[in-house]
Structure formats: structure tokens, C-alpha cells
Amino acid sequence: MILTATSWSQITIDEDDNLIKDDKQKSELLVDNIDNQRVKIDGIAAVVGDYLILESDILKAREDQKAQGLSGKEVSKCFILKQIMENKLFAHHAIQDSIEIQEEMVNSRTEQQLQYMVNQAGSLQKILDFYGKDTEEELKKELFDINFETVLAQEMQGSVVEEIEVTPAEVRQFFDKIPEDEKPFFGTQVEVSQIVIKPEVTEEQTQKTVDFLNKIREDVIEDGARFSSRAVLYSDDRGTRSKGGKIPDVSRDSPLVKEFKDKAFSLAEGEVSKPFKTEFGWHILTVDKIRGQFVDVRHILKFPEITDEAVEKARKKIETLKQRIEDGEISFEEAAKEFSDEAETSESGGQLINDLTLDKRFELSKMDPELYNKIINLKEGKISPVYTESNKRQQPFFKILTVTKRIKEHEADYNKDYARISDLALKQKKVREIQKWQKSKMKDTYIKISKDYKSCDFAKDWLK
Structure with a gap:
């Protein structure tokens, strides 16, 4: 039997703040093997409320961080334990506050996550091996538990800062307090529009x-x-x-x-x-x-088949449209509204929206590489060549793009960059509110840290 958070009452603390199992064993998880001998399989790093944090939790998170290309501080065991403990603190108090989570939504997230992982790794077996699981169902159960806890923590964190706002005066104060030599630089930004023409299905x-x-x-x-x-x-x-x-x-x-x-x-x-x-x-x-x-x-x-005739007709249509725009017969915006087959952008004249910021500006350094390569050398107001792309059905469609506005890299300007500065001020205010909440909740939450981690820089802030 492997100890889980649900059997947390089996853990006690000795006079030296060591975590003990069954009042006798040290901070280890034990199983009976076929010879009825006791075998060490894991260690307990910390306890936060009703949650145990195992050594294996830290190691798995560390491997995941490395797989994402992170290194240095981000993969240190102290840094990872602090992250996990913060997550557990939010999740613990989400339960205490009776925050409800729809299991269907977590199930859906888990299915999508597993499918993405399989696509990236190339096979389900590689994922099972990484997580040390024998079956897909065992893996889904573990991913569900991780995702459920993550959603709990996110909901709790969201409830802490949901009413936080910044006034113009606070934004001004935030900006004025930034030393001149530390003023943020905003990278080159562009606003991009596109027209999409799809072959018709007969x-x-x-x-x-x-x-x-x-x-x-x-x-x-x-x-x-x-x-x-x-x-x-x-x-x-x-x-x-x-x-x-x-x-x-x-x-x-x-x-x-x-x-x-x-x-x-x-x-x-x-x-x-x-x-x-x-x-x-x-x-x-x-x-x-x-x-x-x-x-x-x-x-x-x-998928209904698209004929070669329909593909060629669509190609000629967009090439003609491009020529009409370049000849000044019609503006790019008017052409997008009247002819583009992309419903999401046609009404706004082809204007693309940044998925990360939900506004119409894209910072070049953070832009999708495929879009970046298409517009990096495109001058403002000029039209791109006709690009051929494929949808999820592997059916071709055609696209032209234009850069409607290009804003060069520059030091933050309060008037020109108010929206971005306001966002930075709001983020700082939310971080401070979360830190204040954490400090308060640490005082009335049961927290213990294994002696192996008490030397971590953050530990003294968590231990009473």
C-alpha cells in the first residue's frame, strides 16, 4: 500500500521536526515486497495542510522543467519545492473555502493534455514509462489528480485577486517610481491584417x-x-x-x-x-x-473532397483581389470585409488579434514563428505574396497579409504606452496581494518541511 494524502493521519512529527511514518519509521514510504520485507520507495519532503509533498513529486517536476529547456535555479530542488508548496497552499484553502470545480472540465483538460503529450512524444508507451505507469487508466488518474489540484489552486488564486484594480493615479505612481535607468523597453510591435480565400465545396x-x-x-x-x-x-x-x-x-x-x-x-x-x-x-x-x-x-x-478546379478558382480570386488592392481600386480593409472567408477576422477588416494579450498588437520577439517569417520584412501598408496553407482537414486555402502599423522598439512612454504600463502596474499589485494572502495563510495552516529542505532560503518564511 502506497501512502497518499488521504492517509495523512499516519504521519507524525518527532521532537526534531522529522517526518515519521507509523510513529516509528523515518520519512519514508514503505511497501511489503513478496518476501514480506520492508522496502523504501519514496520520501516525504513537506506537509501543507492536508497535502503531502513527496520526494518523487519534486523529481518529476524537475524532469518536466528540464524537458521544457529550463536550467539553473528553475530546476533546483529548493525552487521546485517552493512552487509546489505554494500550489498546495492555494489548493488546501480552496477546499476549506468550498470552491467547487467541475470534474467534467478537469476530465476534458486531462484528455487534451494526454493527447498533446502522446503527439509530442510519439507514443503512449513513452509517456507511461516517464510517469512509471502500467496502463493508460493509471496515467489518466494521476493526471486528473494533478489537474484537479492545479485548477483548485488557480481558482483560489483568482478569487484572491479578482477585485484588484488599478486607478490612473496608481499607474502614474507606479511609472514615476521606476528609476530612469530601469524604465522598461518595449520591443518592436506590429498590427497585422489578413484576407483568407478558401476553395468552395461543390x-x-x-x-x-x-x-x-x-x-x-x-x-x-x-x-x-x-x-x-x-x-x-x-x-x-x-x-x-x-x-x-x-x-x-x-x-x-x-x-x-x-x-x-x-x-x-x-x-x-x-x-x-x-x-x-x-x-x-x-x-x-x-x-x-x-x-x-x-x-x-x-x-x-x-470531409467533402475539394476539386482541383475549385482550388485553382480560389487561387485566381485572391491573386485578382491582391492586384485590385495594390492598384488602389479597393482598400485592404474593404476587401477583407467583402471577400474574406475567415469569419473571425472579416468583420474587423482582417485585423488579427493577439491570443496572448487579446489586443491587436504583436511584439515581434513573442510572435508565432510562422507569422513572424511572413511579415518580418513586410513594410507598413504593403501586401504579402499569396501564401498557400492547409487547415486541419489538410485542405488548401490561400492568404495575403499586410502590416497596418509598425511601432519601433522604444523606451516606455507613459502616454503612448499607457495600456501596457497599466497592465504592469496591475500585475505588480496582484503579486503583492497574493504575497500578503500567502503570509496570512501560512500562520493558520499546518506546515512542516523535512530537515533535508530546511536549509532552503524560503523555508524560514514558511516555518513558524
Whole structure:
């Protein structure tokens, strides 16, 4: 039996502040092996409230930091333990304050995280080996627990600073207190717009796709063919194809498009839907099992074929549009609003929004490399060449870009950079509020640190 946080009452502290198991053993986790002997498998680094922090937790986090390319202080055991303890402190008080977390959301995050990890590593087995797990279910359980605790901590942290704001006077005071030789430099920024033209799917190709899915449905319902086998053979969804099209634990809160969820919850077990359309393509779907508010489903996704004629027509359209803009017949903004096939940007005249800052400016040093390479040498107001790209369906589309504004690297200016300076001031105020909260909560939270870590610089602030 491996000791977990739920069996925390088995841990006691001796007169030297050592962590002891079963009142006799030292700060070690023990198991019985086949010869009924006691074997050391882990050590306890710290206790925060109801949470134990194991030596293995620190080592796993350290390996993860190294895998991300971090080094030096960021991978020191003291630095990592401090991070983990802060996270545990937030999570502990989130539970004390009865902050509720939707398990469905954590499940969804875990599934997405695992899929990303598998894609990056190349195989599930490599991930299982890294985490020391035998099965996918064991790994999912551990990832779920980690993610649940992380979400708890984030929610608690958010509640601490959710009402924190800064006034213009505070922003001014923050800026004036920065020494002249320490004023921040803001890197070169650009504002970028784009026009996207997609090849049209003909009615004939759409009907072929619907007919194909109807034939599969007929094979399953009337001839007893296995839905999962057909998914492996024919589905265009590369994420679920190898699993027979299976998507487990679908709930109303799952991060799936509405049309898909509506169809999933409208069917009885074993029923196969008629073909239906989402933004991703055409589907048929069957329900494997209904479990209360969750359903396990399988689906087959098909993309209508795009003909060579449609691709060439789209190419000529964007090339003509580019020439009209360069000839002054129409502005880039007007052309985007009237002709662009990208709904997210067409209404704003093709204006791209920075996902990190949610505004329209991109700092070159932090820009997506693919976009950076396309606009780095593009002068303000000029139009890029026509670029050919592919969507998730591996279908081609065409794009042109323009830099509508370029702001050179410069020292922070209060008037020109007020929004960015305000953001820095707000972040500083939130950090101070969090530090104040932590200091307060340390006083009324049970905290112990193993003697191996009491020499860490942060330890004296945590120990009473």
C-alpha cells in the first residue's frame, strides 16, 4: 500500500521536526515486497495542510522543467519545492473555502493534455514509462489528480485577486517610481491584417460525402457491420480513428461543438445517427453507453473532397483581389470585409488579434514563428505574396497579409504606452496581494518541511 494524502493521519512529527511514518519509521514510504520485507520507495519532503509533498513529486517536476529547456535555479530542488508548496497552499484553502470545480472540465483538460503529450512524444508507451505507469487508466488518474489540484489552486488564486484594480493615479505612481535607468523597453510591435480565400465545396461533392456516410450507416444497421471497424477504415478524424472513432465521457460541458453534443444526447444506446454537419465536416455518430450525465460515443468524420478546379478558382480570386488592392481600386480593409472567408477576422477588416494579450498588437520577439517569417520584412501598408496553407482537414486555402502599423522598439512612454504600463502596474499589485494572502495563510495552516529542505532560503518564511 502506497501512502497518499488521504492517509495523512499516519504521519507524525518527532521532537526534531522529522517526518515519521507509523510513529516509528523515518520519512519514508514503505511497501511489503513478496518476501514480506520492508522496502523504501519514496520520501516525504513537506506537509501543507492536508497535502503531502513527496520526494518523487519534486523529481518529476524537475524532469518536466528540464524537458521544457529550463536550467539553473528553475530546476533546483529548493525552487521546485517552493512552487509546489505554494500550489498546495492555494489548493488546501480552496477546499476549506468550498470552491467547487467541475470534474467534467478537469476530465476534458486531462484528455487534451494526454493527447498533446502522446503527439509530442510519439507514443503512449513513452509517456507511461516517464510517469512509471502500467496502463493508460493509471496515467489518466494521476493526471486528473494533478489537474484537479492545479485548477483548485488557480481558482483560489483568482478569487484572491479578482477585485484588484488599478486607478490612473496608481499607474502614474507606479511609472514615476521606476528609476530612469530601469524604465522598461518595449520591443518592436506590429498590427497585422489578413484576407483568407478558401476553395468552395461543390454541392456534388457534399452529396457524395453524405451518400457515403449513409452507406456506412446502412451497413451497420442492416448488415451488422461494426461501427468501430468502419471508423478505423474510413474516418478522417485522425485523433479518434485508431480508437474506432471512440470519444468517451461526453457531457454537456465537454469542449465539443454544440451540434455534436446535441446529436450525442438525442440518441439511445446503439442508435446510429443520420449524417449531420459541423464546422469540422460531416459525421455519423453512435452511442455506445449512457452513464447518467455522460455518454460514450463513436463517430465517423468525412470531409467533402475539394476539386482541383475549385482550388485553382480560389487561387485566381485572391491573386485578382491582391492586384485590385495594390492598384488602389479597393482598400485592404474593404476587401477583407467583402471577400474574406475567415469569419473571425472579416468583420474587423482582417485585423488579427493577439491570443496572448487579446489586443491587436504583436511584439515581434513573442510572435508565432510562422507569422513572424511572413511579415518580418513586410513594410507598413504593403501586401504579402499569396501564401498557400492547409487547415486541419489538410485542405488548401490561400492568404495575403499586410502590416497596418509598425511601432519601433522604444523606451516606455507613459502616454503612448499607457495600456501596457497599466497592465504592469496591475500585475505588480496582484503579486503583492497574493504575497500578503500567502503570509496570512501560512500562520493558520499546518506546515512542516523535512530537515533535508530546511536549509532552503524560503523555508524560514514558511516555518513558524
